[in-house]
Amino acid sequence: MKKICSLLMICCLLAGMLCGCGSTDSGGSQAEDGTTTITIWHDKEDAIIAVLEERLKVLAPEINIVFEKKSDLTEALKMVGNDPKAAPDMYFFAHDKIGVYAEMDILAPITDIIPKEELDQYMDSTIAAATYKDEIYQLPIYYETLLFMYNRLYMDDSEVPETTEELYAYMEENTKGGHYGFVEQHSTPYYAAGWINGFGGYILNEDGVPGLDDAKTIAAVEYHKKFVALMPGETEYATVNTLFSEGMAHSTIAGPWMIPTVRAQGMDVGVAPMPVIDETGTPIAPYMGVQGIQVLKFAAENKKDAVEQVLRVLMEPEVGVELAQASGCAPANEACYELDEIKSDEVVMAMKETAESAVPMPNIPEMDVMWTVAGNFLTDVNMSGKDVAESAADAQKEAEKLIESMQ
Amino acid sequence: MSKKVKEGIGLTFVNIFFIVICFVTLVPILYAFSVSLNANNSLLSSDFSFIPEHLTLNNYKAVFTEEPILLWLKNSLILAVVTLVLSLGTGVPAAYVFSRKKFPGRKAILRILILLYAFPSLLSMTALYKLLSPMGLINTKIGLIIVYTGTEAVFALWNMKGYFDTIPVEIEEAATIDGASSVQIVTRIVLPLAKPTIAVTAMMILIYVWNEYIFAINFMTGADTYTLAGGLYSLQATEMSGSWPIFAAASIVVSIPILIVFFALQKNMTTGLTSGGVKG
Amino acid sequence: MNRKKKNTLFAYAWSAPSLLLILLIVIFPILYTGYISLTNMNVYHWNDYEIIGLENYKDALFVFDNGFIKAFLVTILWTIVNMVLQLIIAFILASMLNIRKLKLRNVYKTLLIFPWAMPGYVSILLWKTGMFNSQFGLLNQWLASVGEEPVRWLNSDVMAFICCTVVNLWLALPFMITIIDGALQSIDKSYYESALLDGATWMERTRYITIPMIRAIIAPSVVITVFTTFKQFDVIYLLTQQVGSKTGADIHTIMTYAYENAFITNNYGYSSAISMIIFIILILFSMVTNMKPKEEEGRA
Numbered sequence: 001m002k003k004i005c006s007l008l009m010i011c012c013l014l015a016g017m018l019c020g021c022g023s024t025d026s027g028g029s030q031a032e033d034g035t036t037t038i039t040i041w042h043d044k045e046d047a048i049i050a051v052l053e054e055r056l057k058v059l060a061p062e063i064n065i066v067f068e069k070k071s072d073l074t075e076a077l078k079m080v081g082n083d084p085k086a087a088p089d090m091y092f093f094a095h096d097k098i099g100v101y102a103e104m105d106i107l108a109p110i111t112d113i114i115p116k117e118e119l120d121q122y123m124d125s126t127i128a129a130a131t132y133k134d135e136i137y138q139l140p141i142y143y144e145t146l147l148f149m150y151n152r153l154y155m156d157d158s159e160v161p162e163t164t165e166e167l168y169a170y171m172e173e174n175t176k177g178g179h180y181g182f183v184e185q186h187s188t189p190y191y192a193a194g195w196i197n198g199f200g201g202y203i204l205n206e207d208g209v210p211g212l213d214d215a216k217t218i219a220a221v222e223y224h225k226k227f228v229a230l231m232p233g234e235t236e237y238a239t240v241n242t243l244f245s246e247g248m249a250h251s252t253i254a255g256p257w258m259i260p261t262v263r264a265q266g267m268d269v270g271v272a273p274m275p276v277i278d279e280t281g282t283p284i285a286p287y288m289g290v291q292g293i294q295v296l297k298f299a300a301e302n303k304k305d306a307v308e309q310v311l312r313v314l315m316e317p318e319v320g321v322e323l324a325q326a327s328g329c330a331p332a333n334e335a336c337y338e339l340d341e342i343k344s345d346e347v348v349m350a351m352k353e354t355a356e357s358a359v360p361m362p363n364i365p366e367m368d369v370m371w372t373v374a375g376n377f378l379t380d381v382n383m384s385g386k387d388v389a390e391s392a393a394d395a396q397k398e399a400e401k402l403i404e405s406m407q
Numbered sequence: 408m409s410k411k412v413k414e415g416i417g418l419t420f421v422n423i424f425f426i427v428i429c430f431v432t433l434v435p436i437l438y439a440f441s442v443s444l445n446a447n448n449s450l451l452s453s454d455f456s457f458i459p460e461h462l463t464l465n466n467y468k469a470v471f472t473e474e475p476i477l478l479w480l481k482n483s484l485i486l487a488v489v490t491l492v493l494s495l496g497t498g499v500p501a502a503y504v505f506s507r508k509k510f511p512g513r514k515a516i517l518r519i520l521i522l523l524y525a526f527p528s529l530l531s532m533t534a535l536y537k538l539l540s541p542m543g544l545i546n547t548k549i550g551l552i553i554v555y556t557g558t559e560a561v562f563a564l565w566n567m568k569g570y571f572d573t574i575p576v577e578i579e580e581a582a583t584i585d586g587a588s589s590v591q592i593v594t595r596i597v598l599p600l601a602k603p604t605i606a607v608t609a610m611m612i613l614i615y616v617w618n619e620y621i622f623a624i625n626f627m628t629g630a631d632t633y634t635l636a637g638g639l640y641s642l643q644a645t646e647m648s649g650s651w652p653i654f655a656a657a658s659i660v661v662s663i664p665i666l667i668v669f670f671a672l673q674k675n676m677t678t679g680l681t682s683g684g685v686k687g
Numbered sequence: 688m689n690r691k692k693k694n695t696l697f698a699y700a701w702s703a704p705s706l707l708l709i710l711l712i713v714i715f716p717i718l719y720t721g722y723i724s725l726t727n728m729n730v731y732h733w734n735d736y737e738i739i740g741l742e743n744y745k746d747a748l749f750v751f752d753n754g755f756i757k758a759f760l761v762t763i764l765w766t767i768v769n770m771v772l773q774l775i776i777a778f779i780l781a782s783m784l785n786i787r788k789l790k791l792r793n794v795y796k797t798l799l800i801f802p803w804a805m806p807g808y809v810s811i812l813l814w815k816t817g818m819f820n821s822q823f824g825l826l827n828q829w830l831a832s833v834g835e836e837p838v839r840w841l842n843s844d845v846m847a848f849i850c851c852t853v854v855n856l857w858l859a860l861p862f863m864i865t866i867i868d869g870a871l872q873s874i875d876k877s878y879y880e881s882a883l884l885d886g887a888t889w890m891e892r893t894r895y896i897t898i899p900m901i902r903a904i905i906a907p908s909v910v911i912t913v914f915t916t917f918k919q920f921d922v923i924y925l926l927t928q929q930v931g932s933k934t935g936a937d938i939h940t941i942m943t944y945a946y947e948n949a950f951i952t953n954n955y956g957y958s959s960a961i962s963m964i965i966f967i968i969l970i971l972f973s974m975v976t977n978m979k980p981k982e983e984e985g986r987a
């Protein structure tokens with residue numbers, strides 16, 4: 001028996017030692033000296049966060065702001081969302097997840113903190129994107145759409161295609177010897193959506209109904225195939241962007257975040273409006289993502305003043321200007337577009353033009369499954385060479401089944 | 408004489424064989440190494456050679472200066488060492504009694520334990536979160552250590568038990584007659600004989616903790632609590648930023664400590680029963 | 688009688704800390720998943736979920752359609768191919784590492800298990816972009832340098848299966864080599880000496896001494912590896928099926944299939960039911976194939 005006792009004691013001792021070396025640091029709580037800590041999760045590049053950090057430090061010095069970069073932000077939020085000990089107070093992310101979190105009941109409507117009238121200063125499309133079931137859940141900061149970019153070393157400003165057929169002609173002529181006339185992540189839904197939307201088709205409509213077997217969606221995918229044939233077999237980010245940034249692809253459709261990288265490498269990169277699809281007369285209409293702040297419920301309830309202060313700092317037009325300069329972000333605040341700094345920014349203005357035809361990403365929970373199903377559909381058609389109509393019907397069935405099993 | 412020559416030739420062939428095999432195994436790693444020394448900012452360079460044209464150590468410098476890698480290293484080290492101590496501390500006695508004692512439930516427990524590996528653990532994260540959160544163990548190293556120790560416990564138990572089974576009971580019986588206590592038997596007789604299995608088990612646990620990132624990034628928030636693997640995961644080219652050469656350099660840096668441990672443990676793994684002169 | 692009782696108590700006391708940890712970290716999540724599988728916990732009932740009985744299991748049966756059966760067969764093939772190759776290669780390498788006069792043994796061993804020293808996602812990323820990429824991958828660069836056409840490694844089913852197997856072997860062999868090498872150390876060298884005196888060949892020694900001796904020791908690790916190979920997700924998913932970088936190969940194991948058909952729905956009740964069913968299938972499967980660590984034989 002003695003041995004058992006001693007063994008148990010050793011275990012207790014070990015456990016005790018462990019408790020000593022573990023650090024307990026709960027995310028965002030009231031400190032003793034009265035300053036409030038606001039923790040903000042995000043997935044953004046450093047340049048953007050630096051701007052926000054700097055402004056908040058100057059304009060809200062009494063609040064201790066902690067920005068934490070989370071790699072698996074969306075999954076982590078599902079897990080910790082209603083655990084005040086581990087969850088952040090806000091998060092900075094695209095608008096497309098608000099439906100999920102609103103249904104999970106972990107988000108507070110922004111209008112709980114900022115009166116609705118004051119949100120009028122934002123572009124209507126960004127507020128529309130932030131609205132789920134008649135409540136606004138996001139304070140928009142900036143928005144982004146894909147852009148048509150070209151490398152001036154190969155593609156002259158006069159050569160920039162205005163229509164998709166011109167683009168196709170250019171691709172046919174220049175795709176040879178390891179060079180590509182045009183590349184994009186052709187089988188990735190976020191990228192292919194521009195073609196589908198441009199044809200008037202849709203991946204998912206506002207009512208949560210998938211549109212993969214819609215005649216227009218099928219027509220778009222069918223038409224897109226001949227472009228894919230002149231692109232590399234890979235659809236993933238690294239390949240496509242390396243081809244462009246290494247000067248092996250003359251043009252691409254990519255996000256604005258590409259621009260600082262390729263400029264740093266010395267590329268003379270041009271940004272042009274999206275080519276117009278010949279068959280429909282509308283330009284390629286990519287998804288628009290609105291990046292902004294979402295406030296978690298318990299933070300809105302318990303730290304209302306601090307939260308309001310932070311939001312108000314971020315609402316100032318200057319934030320938009322600084323972000324545009326730091327990382328080419330297009331501000332969501334309408335007032336910014338009155339300012340010369342913004343008006344003279346080629347990238348931001350191109351994004352604004354694209355945004356006019358862009359479609360906000362659906363923010364309803366059903367979209368979560370569509371990324372996978374639509375991806376499978378595009379891969380089947382573009383990479384495995386399956387029949388478009390047949391694959392579309394299968395994918396549609398699959399999507400409906402998955403959406404049903406979400407309930 | 409001729410036998411010696413024959414043996415020599417044989418050995419040469421074996422050595423050549425291993426050199427080739429090692430090279431083949433290491434191709435992806437040599438690739439990463441070469442990328443990490445490359446001055447151009449691309450993993451996907453179109454004309455690749457193992458010796459980069461523009462050699463640079465800047466990526467390694469960046470790893471140490473721009474990223475809090477030393478902090479991550481410290482976190483990983485603490486986690487690894489404590490998990491190791493705890494795992495062996497709980498695993499060795501358990502493996503010993505499961506190998507030596509007959510008691511009700513023994514066989515059933517052993518069978519069940521191994522079947523637990525059949526569970527697809529994609530969802531266990533949420534369950535563990537629900538378990539740790541009320542105890543206030545989220546965001547603490549203790550929480551993570553408990554998870555790691557528990558995850559590796561089945562392997563530790565089974566692996567060491569299997570080896571203990573091969574150690575003849577007779578030696579222990581002799582010691583018992585001499586009046587040695589159970590603790591003494593384990594520490595003085597079983598452990599020295601079981602060095603290889605303990606080395607293997609230790610290595611396994613160490614590698615697991617070192618490379619685990621899913622729990623690490625989900626149960627620990629904040630960049631200052633990251634482990635090496637978790638930090639590396641966050642470094643991993645997120646679509647917008649991310650530099651491949653720095654990532655490659657960081658991957659190499661992360662694996663160096665483990666390699667050193669590998670090498671150090673090798674010695675222990677080869678002195679087993681042979682040196683004890685024990686026969687069954 | 689009393690002695691026996693004391694013995695039992697002693698055994699439980701010594702194994703208690705370990706078993707307790709297993710209970711918490713390994714068994715609790717299984718029980719919890721079992722419980723959630725009986726509820727309607729999903730995005731729409733995140734906090735106010737309630738027990739709905741076997742509803743989820745009823746729905747889950749729809750997942751087990753033709754696609755699932757195909758994935759199941761692929762999984763079995765995947766497991767067999769991987770396990771056979773793993774055991775053979777690891778055994779040969781470990782045996783050769785144990786050749787007595789091999790001086791550089793420790794260097795080789797360390798180099799061979801290098802792949803183990805990197806987090807899995809790093810290795811898979813390296814393989815995917817560094818080796819297999821059709822534009823920049825090393826393999827295609829080598830092909831190009833000998834004048835061959837580039838190959839799309841991960842595009843077709845068979846090729847992708849082979850590539851995944853190579854990567855999986857690369858990731859898993861270090862463990863197997865270490866385990867078999869460790870087991871080989873436990874064999875008393877005197878057996879070989881007497882066998883050599885009797886003139887036994889290498890094959891005979893392997894068959895009659897080595898394999899029977901190491902079987903019991905490596906059995907648990909082999910069973911564990913069988914399960915992990917069966918459940919393998921990362922290699923196949925990250926190489927071929929990741930959202931946004933699918934390659935066109937249509938290989939699914941039960942895990943990637945379950946992932947695409949249940950886990951992405953954010954319906955935890957439903958996904959839990961599917962997890963439980965896979966768990967049960969695996970256990971039944973292991974019973975049918977009588978795959979259990981034969982511990983009795985090990986006790987000489």
